[in-house]
Amino acid sequence: MKPLSFILMTGIAAITLSACTSSLQTKDGANKLIDAHRLYDNKQYKSALAGYHETLQSSQDNYIRAEAYQGLARSYRQQKQYDLYLQNLSLASEIIPERYEEELARALWQYGSNTQKAEARQIFLNQARFSGEAQRYLSEIADKDHSPEKSREHFEQALSLLKKDYMLRNDPDGKRALNIAQMLYFTQDTLKDCKQSEHWYRKAIDKGLTRAAYELATLWQECAPQKRSAEDIFSLMLQAAERGHVNAMRHVAKAYQDGNGVQQNIQEALSWYKKLGPRANTRAIENIADNLLFEQNDLEQALPFYKMAANKGSKKATLIAQSFGLKAGVPLSDETIFSELKSLSREHSKNHKDIITKITKHVASLGHPDALFILAQAEQDDDAAIALYKEAAENGSAEAHLYLARLYSADIDNPENLTLAHKHYLAAAELGHVSGQYQAGLMYGRGFGVPKDIEKAQYWLRQAQSNGYDLATDTLKALNQPDE
Numbered sequence: 001m002k003p004l005s006f007i008l009m010t011g012i013a014a015i016t017l018s019a020c021t022s023s024l025q026t027k028d029g030a031n032k033l034i035d036a037h038r039l040y041d042n043k044q045y046k047s048a049l050a051g052y053h054e055t056l057q058s059s060q061d062n063y064i065r066a067e068a069y070q071g072l073a074r075s076y077r078q079q080k081q082y083d084l085y086l087q088n089l090s091l092a093s094e095i096i097p098e099r100y101e102e103e104l105a106r107a108l109w110q111y112g113s114n115t116q117k118a119e120a121r122q123i124f125l126n127q128a129r130f131s132g133e134a135q136r137y138l139s140e141i142a143d144k145d146h147s148p149e150k151s152r153e154h155f156e157q158a159l160s161l162l163k164k165d166y167m168l169r170n171d172p173d174g175k176r177a178l179n180i181a182q183m184l185y186f187t188q189d190t191l192k193d194c195k196q197s198e199h200w201y202r203k204a205i206d207k208g209l210t211r212a213a214y215e216l217a218t219l220w221q222e223c224a225p226q227k228r229s230a231e232d233i234f235s236l237m238l239q240a241a242e243r244g245h246v247n248a249m250r251h252v253a254k255a256y257q258d259g260n261g262v263q264q265n266i267q268e269a270l271s272w273y274k275k276l277g278p279r280a281n282t283r284a285i286e287n288i289a290d291n292l293l294f295e296q297n298d299l300e301q302a303l304p305f306y307k308m309a310a311n312k313g314s315k316k317a318t319l320i321a322q323s324f325g326l327k328a329g330v331p332l333s334d335e336t337i338f339s340e341l342k343s344l345s346r347e348h349s350k351n352h353k354d355i356i357t358k359i360t361k362h363v364a365s366l367g368h369p370d371a372l373f374i375l376a377q378a379e380q381d382d383d384a385a386i387a388l389y390k391e392a393a394e395n396g397s398a399e400a401h402l403y404l405a406r407l408y409s410a411d412i413d414n415p416e417n418l419t420l421a422h423k424h425y426l427a428a429a430e431l432g433h434v435s436g437q438y439q440a441g442l443m444y445g446r447g448f449g450v451p452k453d454i455e456k457a458q459y460w461l462r463q464a465q466s467n468g469y470d471l472a473t474d475t476l477k478a479l480n481q482p483d484e
Helices: 004-041 045-058 062-078 082-095 097-111 114-127 132-144 148-169 175-185 194-206 210-222 230-242 246-258 266-279 282-295 299-311 315-323 334-348 353-365 370-378 382-394 398-409 415-430 434-446 454-466 471-480
Strands: none
Touching: 004 045, 004 062, 045 062, 062 082, 062 097, 082 097, 097 114, 097 132, 114 132, 132 148, 132 175, 148 175, 175 194, 175 210, 194 210, 210 230, 210 246, 230 246, 246 266, 246 282, 266 282, 266 299, 282 299, 282 315, 299 315, 315 334, 315 353, 334 353, 334 370, 353 370, 370 382, 370 398, 382 398, 398 415, 398 434, 415 434, 434 454, 434 471, 454 471
């Protein structure tokens, strides 16, 4: 039998080892949780999901597990998987109800079934005595239930609780003042109080809250009693923008671009769009790229913006970026390519012929010879246009063959031109163009520009007929009638 001292020492060692293991697990879980949060903040939601699952597998710490469940919930919400969002938020709330129950109630009210909405209402009722946020939601619920008096009652109770909390805690960071301002502003019209909201926004701004400056500027734009000039709005937006508020930065960039509330300054607009980078909205990036390319003739500066816009889904920017050799955007359909090319050609071929030619040649190189036909249509010089039509035809453009055929057939006094007309109609027909099929058949049938050949005439007219060219039916009938 082993001595008692040995047994005691073995037991203490086991307890110590267990405590160390638990501590290591907690540390590992915490590190995995931090990594998952970082992925979430970078909008890598699928990777964040995997990170939160790893956190749950590596830690038994209640706080870490609850926060991992909340992380899973929010990642699923970003992917619009609302059932999984609610399910994981519910698990977080079961572990630490005082921390997550109110968030769960808000989620159930917004995304849940009627039964879950009733559950949310009960949670808000349970918390109403001490939670201004719960009272605010009860006000919203009452409004949806068409109970305006009850809605106002809950709204006033919410406001009272929030103000009491503001007084008790002294609001060192301005967040409680912001909460009150938002409640007064972002509510149903019958309860909205823009004047009071501005009062509380100013308190939050005094504490340095950037979001408060942006939202007050928005209030000045939208709330009739508190409307201010474009200059005042710009000044406040600039204050928020300089502190990094993304929407305020967008407003300032656009204001400089349009001269709204500030003297127009394209260079300043460019500066702000560059600060925004990928966070600028697609249309704004596209606009600044267009300004650089078509107004300032600065291709080198414009291309990074086109690439940025292309990667955010702009079809026009994708076409331009790819035309200048950049790997950007996604492959475009033929219909989209031609639509964007026609629009660019119509708008810029007169003053930016070299750029449009470059884009058109790129499209043609992808196997779209009709692109050269579009370029020829926009050409102002007749000789240059004819050269482009011929190049397009040589590269397989049915439309270019038709144009040349019509051009040659207009000069009926020259037999050589009729021969050339037939040549181009036939080429268009062989490329599948129904008008070319009809005209080639007609010319074979009448012996225009080519020896008369009834068999070939019938062949091409039947091709046109099968492709829905109604006039071909009557022409076939006339062709088959014996000469009188």
